[in-house]
Amino acid sequence: MFLKIFIWPLLLNLALSTASDFTYNGFKGANLSLDGMATLTSDGLLRLTNISKHEQGHAFSTVPLQFKRSPMGTVISFSTVFVFAIAPEYSMFGGHGFAFVLSPSMHLLQTFPTRYLGLFNSSNNGNPLNHIFAVEFDTIEDAEMADINDNHVGIDINGGISNKSKPTGFISDDDGQFKNLSLVSGEPMIAWIEYDGINMQLNVTVSPLSMPKPKLALLSFTVNLSNVILDHMYAGFSASTGLPCSFHYILGWSFKMDGKVPELDISSLPRLPRAVTSSKDKTGTILMWLLLSLSVLVLMTVAAARMIMVRKKRFSELLEDWELDFELHRFSYKQLFKATRGFKDEYLLGVGGFGRVYRGVLPDTKVEVAIKRVCHESRQGVREFVAELVSLGQLQHRNLVPLLGYCRREGELILVYEYMPNRSLDKYLFCEGESTLSWSQRFWIIKGVASGLLYLHEDWERVVIHRDVKASNVLLDGDMNGRLGDFGLARLYDHGGVPQTTHLAGTVGYLAPELSRTCRVTTSSDVFAFGVFLLEVACGRRPIEPEKAEDMQVLIDWVLANWRKGTIMETRDERLGEEYVAEELELVLKLGLLCSHPLPTARPSMRRVIQLLHGNIPLPDPLLLNQLYTKDSAFVKYGGTNAYVMSCTSLSSESLLFSGR
Structure with a gap:
C-alpha cells in the first residue's frame, strides 16, 4: 500500500514529463488517438479528412501534457511546429479548415463539422467552460463567425469566432513586405505556435516549407491563458468539411514545454500523394481493343447507346404532377447546364454552407443569371417551399433581386436569379x-x-x-x-x-x-x-x-x-x-x-x-x-x-x- 501511495504519483509525473517533448518526422508507428475521418496512411501521413461531405476528424496525443506547475499557477511556456497541406476538392475553394488544438479531452464529443471545425457545436460555441485553445487555418469566409476572408489564420478561445486573425502569409525578411500564401494551394507549409508564459505573448508564424522561419510573426497576441488552459491538456489537430471538401494533411509535428521546440527534419517527412487524375483502366483498354478487333460496328453501337444514357442521366430532372401549376417558372436542367458550360469552376461565384452559386447566360434569351444549387436530403415540405418560391417570383420592385424560377433534381433544388454584376x-x-x-x-x-x-x-x-x-x-x-x-x-x-x-x-x-x-x-x-x-x-x-x-x-x-x-x-x-x-x-x-x-x-x-x-x-x-x-x-x-x-x-x-x- 505504501508503494502504491508514493510511487504511483512519481510514475505518473515521469510519464507526463516524458510526454512534454515529442517529435514526429512522419507518423509511421505514432501513438495518436484518432477518430472521425482521421487516419495514418501507409506513407506516414496524418490525414485528418478526405472529400466526404459534412465530416470531421481528430488526432490527439494519447498522454496529457502538464501546462501548470500548480493548480492555480500560470501557464508554462510552450511551443510547437508542424508541417501541413490542404488539398481541396475544387481548385479554387477549400472545404472549411483545420486547427491546432489544446483540449481537456482527446475525445471531442457532440461537436459539429463545417464552420465549427469539429471543435464546438451551436449550443456551446463561445462557452468559457469549453477550455479549448485553438489556432485555426480556415479556408471558408463565414459571416456568422466574423471571418475576415476565406484564407486566414485565427486564434480561437472557447469558440469559433477568432479573437484575432490575419490573412495567411508571412512578412519577408528581405524587404519587410507581406507575402500572401494560399492555404488551398495543395503545397506543404510550416507553422510555428509559441506561447511565452511569463510575458503572456502568443506568436503564430507561417511560411512555405522551402524557406526558413521568418523573423516577424504573422500573428502576435497578448493573452493570459491561465483561465483557458487547465493543469493537464491534450495537444492535437481537428479538421472538418462541408459541401466543399478538402484533404487535410499533417506531415510532421514537434512539441516542447518550457523550451525551444526541436526543428523537424524536412528531408525525412513523407511525400504528399500526387493529385488524382482521370485515367482509363488498363483492363477496360484491353477490352476496348478486343472489341475493336472483333467489330467496329458493335463498338460504335455500344458507344452510341452509352452516350444516350449518359446524356439522359446528365439532364435528368425530378418532376411531379403538382409542379405543372408552376410550369411557367420552371427551368430545364439542360438550359442551366448550358448556361454555365456544365457548371464549370470558372463560372463559380461562391461556395458556402448553402451550396454553390454560378454565373451563367441563358442560351435562348442571352440573359445573365445567378444560379444557386442547394442540396437537400428530405422531400418534406418541398411542395410548400416551391409554392412560396414561385409566389416570391411574382415580386416586382426595383430594389429587390428578381427570382426568375427554379429547377429540381433528385436531392437538389436550383434557384435562378437575375445576375447582379457589382456583387454584394x-x-x-x-x-x-x-x-x-x-x-x-x-x-x-x-x-x-x-x-x-x-x-x-x-x-x-x-x-x-x-x-x-x-x-x-x-x-x-x-x-x-x-x-x-x-x-x-x-x-x-x-x-x-x-x-x-x-x-x-x-x-x-x-x-x-x-x-x-x-x-x-x-x-x-x-x-x-x-x-x-x-x-x-x-x-x-x-x-x-x-x-x-x-x-x-x-x-x-x-x-x-x-x-x-x-x-x-x-x-x-x-x-x-x-x-x-x-x-x-x-x-x-x-x-x-x-x-x-x-x-x-x-x-x-x-x-x-x-x-x-x-x-x-x-x-x-x-x-x-x-x-x-x-x-x-x-x-x-x-x-x-x-x-x-x-x-x-x-x-x-x-x-x-x-x-x-
Missing part, C-alpha cells in the same frame, strides 16, 4: 482592397433597401417577412442600386393575418431580442435587422466584432454609448473622410438605433422609416428616445457570454431548406 454590399464595406463607397452612394442604397422592405411589408398582395436583412444579402446592380435578395428564409402571410410561430432563423447580430422568446417573426423583427443594417453601412463595421475592445465589440452598444455621450458622429466609417452630409449621416445613425430598439412597439414601420429618410417628418424627440433607452429598459446586450447569443447561431446557411418550413 458587404464586399465594399468590410473587405480590404475594395474601393469604398461614397456617402451619397451609401445613402442611396439605404433608401433603396428601405423602399424594397416597404413593398414586402405593405404594398404587395401578401405580407413578406424577409428574416435575413443584412449587408451580405444586399446586392448591387450595374448602376449601384441596392437590391435586397436571398429570400430562402422568407415567410408569407395574408394582410390582416397572424404570422405563424416558426423555428428561429437568421443571423446573429441581426435577430430581434423578442425572437428568442416567441420565435414569431413579424415585420417589426425585419425593422430591427434593418436598423442594424443602417449602422453597419454608416459605421463600416459588422454587428459583432469580438477582436475589438470590450466596449466596442457590439455595434449597437457602441453607437448607443456614443449617442449618450454626444459623440455619435465619431462612430462613422473612417474611410468616408470628410466627404459626407452631416445631417444625413446623423439621421441614419439615430434611425438605426430607433429601428433596432429592444421594444418592438418602439420601432417605426417601414413606411415611417421612408418618411424619415426623405425628410418628410422629423426624427422623434431625442429626450423621448433617451427615456426609451434607459438602463432599466429591456435592451438585450449581445456582448460577452450572453445566453441569447450562445443559442442563436445563424440557420441561414446549413439548414436553409426544409428545417421548419
Whole structure:
C-alpha cells in the first residue's frame, strides 16, 4: 500500500514529463488517438479528412501534457511546429479548415463539422467552460463567425469566432513586405505556435516549407491563458468539411514545454500523394481493343447507346404532377447546364454552407443569371417551399433581386436569379482592397433597401417577412442600386393575418431580442435587422466584432454609448473622410438605433422609416428616445457570454431548406 501511495504519483509525473517533448518526422508507428475521418496512411501521413461531405476528424496525443506547475499557477511556456497541406476538392475553394488544438479531452464529443471545425457545436460555441485553445487555418469566409476572408489564420478561445486573425502569409525578411500564401494551394507549409508564459505573448508564424522561419510573426497576441488552459491538456489537430471538401494533411509535428521546440527534419517527412487524375483502366483498354478487333460496328453501337444514357442521366430532372401549376417558372436542367458550360469552376461565384452559386447566360434569351444549387436530403415540405418560391417570383420592385424560377433534381433544388454584376454590399464595406463607397452612394442604397422592405411589408398582395436583412444579402446592380435578395428564409402571410410561430432563423447580430422568446417573426423583427443594417453601412463595421475592445465589440452598444455621450458622429466609417452630409449621416445613425430598439412597439414601420429618410417628418424627440433607452429598459446586450447569443447561431446557411418550413 505504501508503494502504491508514493510511487504511483512519481510514475505518473515521469510519464507526463516524458510526454512534454515529442517529435514526429512522419507518423509511421505514432501513438495518436484518432477518430472521425482521421487516419495514418501507409506513407506516414496524418490525414485528418478526405472529400466526404459534412465530416470531421481528430488526432490527439494519447498522454496529457502538464501546462501548470500548480493548480492555480500560470501557464508554462510552450511551443510547437508542424508541417501541413490542404488539398481541396475544387481548385479554387477549400472545404472549411483545420486547427491546432489544446483540449481537456482527446475525445471531442457532440461537436459539429463545417464552420465549427469539429471543435464546438451551436449550443456551446463561445462557452468559457469549453477550455479549448485553438489556432485555426480556415479556408471558408463565414459571416456568422466574423471571418475576415476565406484564407486566414485565427486564434480561437472557447469558440469559433477568432479573437484575432490575419490573412495567411508571412512578412519577408528581405524587404519587410507581406507575402500572401494560399492555404488551398495543395503545397506543404510550416507553422510555428509559441506561447511565452511569463510575458503572456502568443506568436503564430507561417511560411512555405522551402524557406526558413521568418523573423516577424504573422500573428502576435497578448493573452493570459491561465483561465483557458487547465493543469493537464491534450495537444492535437481537428479538421472538418462541408459541401466543399478538402484533404487535410499533417506531415510532421514537434512539441516542447518550457523550451525551444526541436526543428523537424524536412528531408525525412513523407511525400504528399500526387493529385488524382482521370485515367482509363488498363483492363477496360484491353477490352476496348478486343472489341475493336472483333467489330467496329458493335463498338460504335455500344458507344452510341452509352452516350444516350449518359446524356439522359446528365439532364435528368425530378418532376411531379403538382409542379405543372408552376410550369411557367420552371427551368430545364439542360438550359442551366448550358448556361454555365456544365457548371464549370470558372463560372463559380461562391461556395458556402448553402451550396454553390454560378454565373451563367441563358442560351435562348442571352440573359445573365445567378444560379444557386442547394442540396437537400428530405422531400418534406418541398411542395410548400416551391409554392412560396414561385409566389416570391411574382415580386416586382426595383430594389429587390428578381427570382426568375427554379429547377429540381433528385436531392437538389436550383434557384435562378437575375445576375447582379457589382456583387454584394458587404464586399465594399468590410473587405480590404475594395474601393469604398461614397456617402451619397451609401445613402442611396439605404433608401433603396428601405423602399424594397416597404413593398414586402405593405404594398404587395401578401405580407413578406424577409428574416435575413443584412449587408451580405444586399446586392448591387450595374448602376449601384441596392437590391435586397436571398429570400430562402422568407415567410408569407395574408394582410390582416397572424404570422405563424416558426423555428428561429437568421443571423446573429441581426435577430430581434423578442425572437428568442416567441420565435414569431413579424415585420417589426425585419425593422430591427434593418436598423442594424443602417449602422453597419454608416459605421463600416459588422454587428459583432469580438477582436475589438470590450466596449466596442457590439455595434449597437457602441453607437448607443456614443449617442449618450454626444459623440455619435465619431462612430462613422473612417474611410468616408470628410466627404459626407452631416445631417444625413446623423439621421441614419439615430434611425438605426430607433429601428433596432429592444421594444418592438418602439420601432417605426417601414413606411415611417421612408418618411424619415426623405425628410418628410422629423426624427422623434431625442429626450423621448433617451427615456426609451434607459438602463432599466429591456435592451438585450449581445456582448460577452450572453445566453441569447450562445443559442442563436445563424440557420441561414446549413439548414436553409426544409428545417421548419
